[in-house]
Amino acid sequence: MARKRESSPQNPHDVGRVMREIPERPRGTPLKDQDIREGKVSLIAWKPHLEYRWDSGVAISRFLLGLKEGKILGVRCHSCGRTVTPPRAFCEWCFRPVDEWVELKDTGTVNTFSICYVTWDMKPLEIPQIPAVIEIDGTHPRVGFLHLLGGIGEKDVEAIRRRVRVGMRVQAVWKSPAERVGAITDILYFQPLE
Amino acid sequence: MRRIRRKVAVVGAGLTLFMRRALETGKELSYYAASQALESAGLRLRDIEAVVVSSGPDAFDGVHMKGEWLSDGAGGYCKPIMRSYVGGGSGVFSIIHGWYMVASGMFDTVLVVAEEKMSSCQPHPQGAFLTIFDHTLERPLGPNLLWIFALEQSRYMHTYGISNEEIALVSVKNKRNALNHPCAQVAAELTVQDVLSSEVVAWPVHRLMVSPVSDGAAAIVLASEHVAKRITDKPVWVEGVGWCLDTSYWGNRDLAYPRYVEYAARMAYEMAGIREPRKEIHVVEPYDPFAYKELHHLEGLLLAERGKAAEDLVNGRFDRDGELPSCPSGGLMGVGNPIAAAGLMKVCEIFWQLRGEAGKRQVPGNPKKGLAQAWGDLMQIGTVVVLGR
């Protein structure tokens, strides 16, 4: 097992080796989980309750309203000729307001994907999540946004990789109109068209 | 080419242990690193005119305005102290910040301190990264940090036909190099098979391709030319600095190539008068929080052909005794990754390598120019410094 062979040159109770190499100054004291469990160090806990309500602004508000109607919207800049999504009020390349709103298709191409087996706090996931960058059809250059792939019905890497590949065509699977609230999650996920 | 007003030298460096969980507070770690750096420069805090403090997200420590909180530990009491912040790129940006403070003529001595104590963030330090994503378009999808790097690695491998065996070799090299680093947290003698046998956390990323969460601090002392020449026989000069930030819309970017790193490198090379980086840079510390990033960055730094860094790695070009030693310290994969401190650790390593003080990690050939690089935000910023003697 790789885990066993991963060793550390540090030992909190024997800093001598380290101190011999750099003798001038203290360099810190590594703790072990055991030190915490056995109450050898004191801890102060604080659970933050930070709350924000962000103004979505001109562009994203309209994008969210589009999602509620089951549409993916983009914007076009006549100066550089790009059509992009997510929409923005101004073209960041030309530094001027965008010119036009366009309704894009809800189909696209997988630019890249991953198969994630852990939660953010490193707990294992029984059913992996498949995040992907989806290039939405009708954008130029082909650009898009982060979303999830679904409807794959497999669990392990090899099986999923047989079904999912970079360059694969996908289509949005929407929540029912009644359930849509004007959020990115109004799209449940993208599923393979092939 | 721009005319730079004054030469700036690194005259001292200090580093704490990198650890999964430190007994010390962030202030105390900062003090350890800062006092070592001062001592190695033969200076006292009263000789320091200004301070730069560098640290990652406030969410790690659960402290708002963390730069204020760290200020006394970093030696900033009643001094002009300032915190610059470019996410994971902060550690290498901190020397750039200190550089412009001295180069401007406003200060002759600046202490630069980079600290990170990730372990305070519970239940897992990754929690601090949940809020890096766009609050409206991404956070509702529940993304975590592994996603975006796995997505980038996947695109990089797909575009250039790179194998996971080649990526795993970065972990093997760096964790082995770190066996000689007295501050290392996760040094190990591993094989490629060991890395690929570790569990898949987010395909194509395996657990042993990810740097650990760490606590630690690093510090350097910068001085103007006339001060540097007075206090040391071995000044290491800041010859080039560069930084570059790409768009926030990361889904609109080419993930296979870090163009922002290239632009940052070109800015630093131009200032350093470097025309052929592959010949003129003798030792390099590219940012390696994930194994693939070292290769990705070596390409962005123009130190390897696009898509060919993996091949060079397999051929031993980046070994400690290779043509271009890369991450001789052991990097973030081996020494550990207290974010801002890890970036400045790389600067410390180049400083020691150029002075011939890197001990068992010393690369052969008496290197004259070295480069440290960091990267951060939403796979978006490159920070580059070229040091020379």
Added chain:
Amino acid sequence: MDEGVAILGVGVTPLRPISPELSQRELIFEAATKAYIDAGTEPAEIHSFISISEDFHEGTSITDEYTPDQLGAILRPVHTIAGDGLQGLAAACMLIQSGIADLVAVEGHCKTSNILNHEEVFAMALDPIYERPVGVPSHAIAALEMRRYLHETGLPEEAVAGVVVKNRRNALRNPLASYGASLTVEEVQASPLLASPLRVLHTSPYADGAVVLIVASAARARRKGRKPVWIKGIGWATETPWLAERSWGRATYTVVSAQMAYRMAGISRPRKEIHFAEVDDTYAYKELQHLQALELLTPQEATELTRGGDFEGPLPVNASGGSLGMGYCFDATALYRVAEATWQIRGEAGSHQVPGARTGVVCSWRGVPTTTGGVVVLQAD
């Protein structure tokens, strides 16, 4: 400064209690567009960009991620200063003086209205081990300072109320201000106590806004054919992060910052050489405390000045209305005040123009619980 650095362009959005019509990026885009036009430049000409922000003010970790697009700074040198607006301005000055840049954009912004629990954000700024468990609210820390300041100077509380009257009245003439009002000292002193002796009307109300300044080297400033406003000296300092250690009665950070800025500007007699001041007044007593630290007024003179409430007096202070009158927007506040000072020196301040404003000083503070602030001396061409 021995090699000149100038403010060449200014762009702001009006300070408003809420700003639901625009996202933060859109708000900044508006300020940036104005600043580039004012400086006669465009983003492609700018060599370096600085954004001022703190994560917990935005509700986003690593706020640097969201800075480049709205400044036209894609794939350019951009960095964040997690600090005061004047620290960001100082960084711009140093970039220019180092020789690595001739034109730098400095951006500050604030969506205070998007933060739903300011007290919790404040609490997170206290030391988690020694100070936070005590549960002291933000205004109480200001009250402790105010009490000690009044004790040390012997000033009456009415002097503090006078600052409020003056600044909120000044704000009536400033179209960017949100909180202009005609009040009396008695009305201010009748407002509810937050923490004795600090009252509701002694504190600045929050506001949303974005501000962008274009800073230029002397050579570039001349070439643009605009009227540069010179940054003659700049300083900043932090005293201590510990509540228990700070000098409650005086603004030590301003003393240190002012010494640095005045030395750089060659100012030896600030009272004679400075014609107007834009001074932090997050809490009304801070204006008086800062003026004292700036060596501009004795506390007694300050009382007289505020009693008159007349910004055409010997030293007009906060003709803009200050934070009490314009609204407080965290670290962007200092940049709004630099913008104000720039207009004053250019003679473009409109109905709140100070006559003969050639040399001005801006003094900032990062708010409770910090002891960090800056000072900048600005001068006409």
